[in-house]
Amino acid sequence: MSNIGVFIQVFNPIHNGHMLLMNKLKDKLGLDKILLVLSNISRNKYEQLPLIEDRRNMCRLATKNCERFEIYDSEKNFKDSGQIFNILQKIKNKFYFDGLHLIIEYGLMIFLNLCYACGNIFNFASIILIVFSQEEYLSAKKKIKKFGKNVVIVKFEMSNISSEYARIRFAQGLSCFGYLNSDVEKYVLKNGVYCQKGALFRECFDASRNRLSVKRFTHCQMVAKAAKGLAKIYHEDEKKAEIAGILHDIVKEKDKKSLLRIIQDEGKVLSPVEKSSPKIWHAIAGAIYCKKWLGIESQEILNAILYHTTARENMTKFEKIIYIADCISDDRKYGEVDFERKLAKSDLDMALLFHLKLSIKQLCEKNCSIHPATIDCYNQLCHNFKKKCKEQGDKLE
Ligand SMILES: [Fe+2]
Ligand SMILES: [Fe+2]
Numbered sequence: 001m002s003n004i005g006v007f008i009q010v011f012n013p014i015h016n017g018h019m020l021l022m023n024k025l026k027d028k029l030g031l032d033k034i035l036l037v038l039s040n041i042s043r044n045k046y047e048q049l050p051l052i053e054d055r056r057n058m059c060r061l062a063t064k065n066c067e068r069f070e071i072y073d074s075e076k077n078f079k080d081s082g083q084i085f086n087i088l089q090k091i092k093n094k095f096y097f098d099g100l101h102l103i104i105e106y107g108l109m110i111f112l113n114l115c116y117a118c119g120n121i122f123n124f125a126s127i128i129l130i131v132f133s134q135e136e137y138l139s140a141k142k143k144i145k146k147f148g149k150n151v152v153i154v155k156f157e158m159s160n161i162s163s164e165y166a167r168i169r170f171a172q173g174l175s176c177f178g179y180l181n182s183d184v185e186k187y188v189l190k191n192g193v194y195c196q197k198g199a200l201f202r203e204c205f206d207a208s209r210n211r212l213s214v215k216r217f218t219h220c221q222m223v224a225k226a227a228k229g230l231a232k233i234y235h236e237d238e239k240k241a242e243i244a245g246i247l248h249d250i251v252k253e254k255d256k257k258s259l260l261r262i263i264q265d266e267g268k269v270l271s272p273v274e275k276s277s278p279k280i281w282h283a284i285a286g287a288i289y290c291k292k293w294l295g296i297e298s299q300e301i302l303n304a305i306l307y308h309t310t311a312r313e314n315m316t317k318f319e320k321i322i323y324i325a326d327c328i329s330d331d332r333k334y335g336e337v338d339f340e341r342k343l344a345k346s347d348l349d350m351a352l353l354f355h356l357k358l359s360i361k362q363l364c365e366k367n368c369s370i371h372p373a374t375i376d377c378y379n380q381l382c383h384n385f386k387k388k389c390k391e392q393g394d395k396l397e
Contacts, residue, residue, distance in 0.1 A: 002032040005103050006103060007036050008104060010163070012055060013184055029152075054191060061187055092125070105130045106130060130155075161179050167194045168294050174295070200243065205246055208247060208250055212249070223322075224242045227245035230344060244322045245326075247301070248305050273372065283310070336358065350385075353385060356374065359374070360375075
């Protein structure tokens, strides 16, 4: 009797993290073989999947030298979770005398529940549930109580290699060397699987939507819209502005502990003012997160995210656009917003100066510390403003 793992995934695309996970599972649980079953149901319900043929071909390339990994060719790729039950039954018929172990990631637990609703899956398979964090482990433990000993939880370290990361790299025209099997990378480039027009914004849009509440995501959409409009007026890259806008608050709903972990893992030391201002942590952590976990390479975008709360001296026009877009997006309702919207269209620096004054005043009223970069930016804008007035006055004289 052999032990066979059945790994259900979208594999969009298959990457080294999958391979590492499967190898570890094989060793840890003594599996003789792992069948890869391609699904059309993703943990991200908005994910747009390329053709199953492309994903299957990439899986074949990635596993071609691994005897113990096999692609299971179901006649149809399944879109409905109930079909997993039928697929498992078919696999069981093929490997009648072997032990079957269905491998599911925590994010796809819905498979387990739907599968169980179709019949007693445990008659022919046990479940291996993969979790990537202590929170997932604790939550999974509660959820599987009703299944008794038929479900085994296996914890793995979360790797920063993900299909999303690979897709975002490809959409930027960057290599995924070290993250994907080189033949898979060649296949992607030859067939243009993740390089369609607008792919980068669509991926960033989904990344933001999957991590944020509806309210926060709506805000990001509106900031993206405002940023695009300002970029058009001030002749900056509209697509980049839209991307920075949609990503600028991507980690805003993470708790303080997680934000500090992202910052510290990167070796960044917070200054005393930064330590005492948790509201700016999401900007620092956001820039790190976008680079490390989403594979965003544009320093312009990363800096715009980094400085969207504090501003800084010598801000680029692009950074000013994202800062102001965040202040004047359609969801903002403060008293001076309409004035600031008009100002932003005619004079970006004046709009920035105007908002910095408001922001500094509010911080003072609340006895909050002010980041030195904010003061530097304010001083520079004041200086430039006075200089400009003087020049204009000289001209009039
Ligand atoms: Fe923010
Ligand atoms: Fe924001």
